[in-house]
Amino acid sequence: MSWMAWTMPTAIFFGVIALLLVTFTILAIKFPETPRTGILRIETTRGDRLFITLLGSAFINLIWLGFEAGPQPYALLVCLAYAAAVFRWV
Amino acid sequence: MNKTVNQKAWFLVLPVLILVAFSAVIPLMTVVNYSVQDTFGRNEFFWAGLEWFSDMLDSDRMWDALGRQLIFSGVILAIEIPLGIFVALNMPKNGFWASFCLVLMSLPLLIPWNVVGTIWQIFGRVDIGLLGYTLDKLGITYNYTQDITAAWITVVVMDVWHWTSLVALLAYAGLQSIPDAYYQAAKIDQASRWAVFRYIELPKMAGVLMIAILLRFMDSFMIYTEPFVVTGGGPGNATTFLSIDLVKMAIGQFDLGPAAAFSLMYFLVILLISWVFYTVMVNLDKRDGV
Numbered sequence: 001m002s003w004m005a006w007t008m009p010t011a012i013f014f015g016v017i018a019l020l021l022v023t024f025t026i027l028a029i030k031f032p033e034t035p036r037t038g039i040l041r042i043e044t045t046r047g048d049r050l051f052i053t054l055l056g057s058a059f060i061n062l063i064w065l066g067f068e069a070g071p072q073p074y075a076l077l078v079c080l081a082y083a084a085a086v087f088r089w090v
Numbered sequence: 091m092n093k094t095v096n097q098k099a100w101f102l103v104l105p106v107l108i109l110v111a112f113s114a115v116i117p118l119m120t121v122v123n124y125s126v127q128d129t130f131g132r133n134e135f136f137w138a139g140l141e142w143f144s145d146m147l148d149s150d151r152m153w154d155a156l157g158r159q160l161i162f163s164g165v166i167l168a169i170e171i172p173l174g175i176f177v178a179l180n181m182p183k184n185g186f187w188a189s190f191c192l193v194l195m196s197l198p199l200l201i202p203w204n205v206v207g208t209i210w211q212i213f214g215r216v217d218i219g220l221l222g223y224t225l226d227k228l229g230i231t232y233n234y235t236q237d238i239t240a241a242w243i244t245v246v247v248m249d250v251w252h253w254t255s256l257v258a259l260l261a262y263a264g265l266q267s268i269p270d271a272y273y274q275a276a277k278i279d280q281a282s283r284w285a286v287f288r289y290i291e292l293p294k295m296a297g298v299l300m301i302a303i304l305l306r307f308m309d310s311f312m313i314y315t316e317p318f319v320v321t322g323g324g325p326g327n328a329t330t331f332l333s334i335d336l337v338k339m340a341i342g343q344f345d346l347g348p349a350a351a352f353s354l355m356y357f358l359v360i361l362l363i364s365w366v367f368y369t370v371m372v373n374l375d376k377r378d379g380v
């Protein structure tokens with residue numbers, strides 16, 4: 001595995017994503033759902049909303065970094081608020 | 091739709107997932123690991139944190155390449171999509187000539203990228219190329235190795251030559267699926283040619299056109315081989331698109347960290363745009379009840 005040049009932060013990063021995917025897979029099996037239409041006027045399931053959250057979070061982090069808005073961990077707080085909004089309204 | 095969605099079928103794609111893991115996911119994870127570290131070779135890495143990402147976000151080089159890339163994709167879409175539709179509308183509907191046209195149209199699609207590049211590189215040369223020589227004899231200054239405009243025109247025309255037939259074939263397939271009854275109804279209503287196009291043909295083609303736009307956008311956004319063979323990214327940096335710049339950085343300069351950060355941002359943009367296109371496409375299908 002040394003050729004992959006792992007570091008602890010990136011391992012944690014991928015661990016969290018893997019955990020999220022497993023959690024949502026279990027959720028989808030245990031509690032099947034009907035897609036719903038939110039403010040984007042597209043039908044979304046929980047999985048879609050997770051994807052929108054993760055992709056959006058990546059951009060939020062980049063924008064935060066690009067504008068040097070402050071220490072990077074604070075961007076995660078913005079991401080959390082964004083995630084809550086996505087799961088509530090999208 | 092009131093039916094609950096059963097997601098268990100996803101387990102059936104597990105073999106593909108394993109395959110993709112080795113061909114895409116694991117390499118991508120390695121790129122993420124590279125992007126937060128610095129290396130001088132010999133597989134020794136030093137922690138760099140988010141430095142490369144901030145460097146790349148501040149670098150004019152990346153933004154310039156992105157700008158050129160967007161202009162290139164925009165220009166070829168603006169030409170290829172209307173031209174493809176126009177060609178499809180004028181193709182014979184059946185008989186020998188329909189098959190003939192279809193075969194003729196698919197020929198450019200069968201030629202490998204680097205061969206297309208080589209063809210156009212020679213075609214445009216002033217000393218031995220038909221195009222370059224003719225233009226030169228007509229008194230038009232044309233030199234794609236020194237003149238930015240000529241280089242851009244060559245790269246754009248080359249892409250249009252290579253890929254318009256894909257759009258045309260897709261649009262043609264969409265047109266063929268329209269039942270005659272629609273045209274008969276339009277005729278009874280004395281609809282004009284434009285009205286037939288606007289209210290029958292275009293809506294019926296919308297699905298395949300979305301696919302055409304998506305395919306052409308993705309392909310042009312990741313274009314590497316053709317401009318690399320023809321102009322090598324020059325003159326200067328005039329036709330250095332994102333992937334050419336990325337390869338220069340990663341392999342030419344061996345700056346693995348910045349290149350990794352660059353490629354991740356590139357990947358995110360592509361992912362976002364693909365998602366938007368995909369969502370629009372799926373929703374178009376749902377609206378049409380397909």
